[in-house]
Amino acid sequence: AVAVAVLGAGFANQTTVNAEERSTFTELPPEARYKAWKSENDELRENHRKILDKFNTEQNKSTRLEEQNK
Incomplete structure (x- = not known):
């Protein structure tokens, strides 16, 4: 259960970073x-x-090899 919570927290942090990156790009x-x-x-x-x-x-x-092997 702890591993799932830690993994979930990692995904939450990653999602937040992605959202921030997109907002700064649109501000350009x-x-x-x-x-x-x-x-x-x-x-x-x-x-x-x-x-x-x-x-x-x-x-x-491949075509050359096929021709050679006829």
Whole structure:
């Protein structure tokens, strides 16, 4: 029971921190929010591109191996 109470308290603290972080973000001027979202979007797009490149490389390897093993 004590472990559950401690665990619950940890979640309560985490929820409070998240709520505070969100309120400070919305208090930023619109231009600053735009720059933050754009930066995150650019980073996500770059990560997506890298993953697609890896996927295509592996798919090409698989296709070549399938052709060799016919």
